[in-house]
Amino acid sequence: MAVLRRKFQKKKVCRFCAEKIDIDYKDAKLLRGFVTERGKIMPRRLTGTCAKHQRSLASAVKTARTIILLPFSLDR
Template sequence: MLRSIVKGFLNSGRSVSRTAANYSDTVASGSVVEQSDVDEPVELKSNPYDKPARKCLLCRTGIDLDYKNARLLQQFVSNFSGRVYDQHVTGLCDMQQKKLLQTISTSRKAGYMPILVKDPKYLKDPKLFDPLKPLRPHSFA
């Protein structure tokens, strides 16, 4: 009974269908799945409330790693062992971490960066990440 009344109302009242059409116009046409009936609920292809994807430090800031910039490179090196931190500590994406390792090796070969230790001049540089709070417990985890 109620359904029939509602249907009748929807068929007779044009204002409702108009508003629906207006709504579908306002939403970007690419993100809406096309539907035969105007009165069907609107389905979106992607979630409009999705948060933007998080990016790693170097991708976010757009900093390019250079082998001559030994100071930046040594911020990824441990104060204690002089070794490069793993990906789960540095929080870089796969490609940036790979690039970091390559750049550090070229920098060391070209004589800009010490091999076994971190340069004591840079020990008090600001920390880019906390090695005691890694992303994952282990790089293979």
């Protein structure tokens, strides 16, 4: 029988908590790092953000989309 080896990953730390960064919808450069190339907001398990900052990040991305700072899809 084969022995299964588990690979443990280092726990991701919320970037906004660690560096004391404020999330602002006007900062399109920061928000682009949390959006996929298809225009979807990346989930917490991939980005490592905490629940509090993920909620504010999602609303900031949605606001930036409506005032056309971020496109709804990036693949065009």
